[in-house]
Amino acid sequence: MEISVGSSKLSLEAKTISEVLSSLGLSREEALVRVNGSVRPEDWKLSPSDSVEVIKVVFGG
Amino acid sequence: MDGKQILQEQPKIANQFQQPICSQCNSPPVVYLSYAQRHFCKKHFLLSFERRVKRTIRDFSLLSKGDTVAVGLSGGKDSTVLLHMLCKIRHSLPFEIKAIAIDEGIASYRTNTIPVAETECKRLAVPLTILRFDSKFSSMDSIMRLKAHSGKLKGSCTYCGVFRRYLLNRGCKQVGANKLAIGHNLDDIAQTVLMNIMRNEPYRLARFSLNGGIAQDEGFVPRIKPLAQIPEREVALYAALQGMPIHYQECPYAHEAFRQHVRTLLNQTEEKYPGTKQRVFNSYLALQTSLAKGAKLDAGSPVSKCSECNEPSSGELCMACLLASEIKQAL
Numbered sequence: 001m002e003i004s005v006g007s008s009k010l011s012l013e014a015k016t017i018s019e020v021l022s023s024l025g026l027s028r029e030e031a032l033v034r035v036n037g038s039v040r041p042e043d044w045k046l047s048p049s050d051s052v053e054v055i056k057v058v059f060g061g
Numbered sequence: 062m063d064g065k066q067i068l069q070e071q072p073k074i075a076n077q078f079q080q081p082i083c084s085q086c087n088s089p090p091v092v093y094l095s096y097a098q099r100h101f102c103k104k105h106f107l108l109s110f111e112r113r114v115k116r117t118i119r120d121f122s123l124l125s126k127g128d129t130v131a132v133g134l135s136g137g138k139d140s141t142v143l144l145h146m147l148c149k150i151r152h153s154l155p156f157e158i159k160a161i162a163i164d165e166g167i168a169s170y171r172t173n174t175i176p177v178a179e180t181e182c183k184r185l186a187v188p189l190t191i192l193r194f195d196s197k198f199s200s201m202d203s204i205m206r207l208k209a210h211s212g213k214l215k216g217s218c219t220y221c222g223v224f225r226r227y228l229l230n231r232g233c234k235q236v237g238a239n240k241l242a243i244g245h246n247l248d249d250i251a252q253t254v255l256m257n258i259m260r261n262e263p264y265r266l267a268r269f270s271l272n273g274g275i276a277q278d279e280g281f282v283p284r285i286k287p288l289a290q291i292p293e294r295e296v297a298l299y300a301a302l303q304g305m306p307i308h309y310q311e312c313p314y315a316h317e318a319f320r321q322h323v324r325t326l327l328n329q330t331e332e333k334y335p336g337t338k339q340r341v342f343n344s345y346l347a348l349q350t351s352l353a354k355g356a357k358l359d360a361g362s363p364v365s366k367c368s369e370c371n372e373p374s375s376g377e378l379c380m381a382c383l384l385a386s387e388i389k390q391a392l
Contacts, residue, residue, distance in 0.1 A: 027328040027329060027331075027332050028294070028332060029248075029292070029293070029294050029328035029331055029332060030293075030294065030328060031294075032294070032297055032298055032301055038089070038091070039091045039092070039103075039298065039301060039302065040089070040090070040091065041081060041090050041091065041092050041093035041100060042093060043081050043093055044080060044081065044090075045079060045080055055301075055309060056309060057138065057293075057294065057297035057301075057309050058248070058293050058294065058297070058324070058328070059309065059310065059311035059312070059315065
């Protein structure tokens with residue numbers, strides 16, 4: 001499935017949001033994930049046709 | 062948080078796709094709160110969030126009828142959510158809200174968030190005052206250029222933190238506010254507590270508080286932290302669900318901070334042991350009373366006035382004027 005992270009897009013296989021975050025090396029504490037436009041929790045199951053957007057929300061400063 | 066009671070419940074997982082559902086209403090959830098083992102849909106998350114902020118305000122007596130509260134507004138998620146929450150609460154507890162934004166002079170960072178602060182204040186009919194570092198000190202970009210050139214100055218967060226606190230305190234007096242509300246969330250507080258312990262600075266911990274601090278002086282405007290029990294990720298979620306126009310961007314100087322290291326450590330620990338941040342917060346509360354008593358006994362020197370700017374200070378010069386003179390010497 002296609003995952004967008006900020007302005008970049010990448011393709012990876014994942015069954016859940018948790019797997020997406022792990023693949024990107026992100027903690028669930030620092031990101032929100034939208035699936036087909038709606039924010040979903042990390043145990044949300046994904047299908048290959050889903051559009052997934054990862055938004056890093058925790059930064060320093 | 063009512064952890065003991067809700068820890069007994071298991072997350073609900075139902076429907077043909079085995080997707081999780083809201084623990085309250087069976088709708089699709091927007092979040093799983095692992096420390097409470099609960100899923101929430103948008104409606105129930107927003108309700109829970111607002112209830113927890115109101116509870117913090119009530120439990121720590123952060124607001125009183127007739128207060129004039131200045132919100133330290135950067136235009137980032139924490140302070141923008143705080144401004145919205147205070148505007149909601151204002152309907153049931155009459156108090157006045159003003160906003161103060163500090164422009165530290167960090168190109169392509171603060172220039173993205175100040176317009177958000179202006180838009181939100183206009184939308185909520187809250188008067189906004191913008192104070193700039195370079196009107197009293199130097200812009201952060203200038204300070205960091207000087208640091209790179211001279212190799213003499215301290216880390217960016219030292220100047221930024223001291224100058225920002227200084228201008229916010231002065232700004233409050235300028236706009237007639239008797240309280241300053243800042244958007245520190247649970248993550249910020251857990252990080253501060255751990256940093257003070259790791260640096261062996263218990264008296265910093267004693268001075269740290271949710272509703273003021275131990276330095277009693279009319280020159281200091283008490284700082285309140287209504288988001289103190291809300292994890293950072295949930296503040297971001299609230300902002301996203303309410304459609305707030307937040308820019309998620311890292312401060313270009315943040316990589317210098319020890320805080321960054323502690324933040325990563327805490328997030329990793331929270332992920333593995335849910336509820337860690339709240340437990341650090343609870344430990345701080347348990348320690349704070351006795352630490353503050355000890356600090357008062359040992360503080361010795363009363364608060365006097367800085368000979369340079371007449372703001373409260375424990376020495377001849379306040380920290381802001383000391384750092385400003387350090388910058389002048391490095392020129």
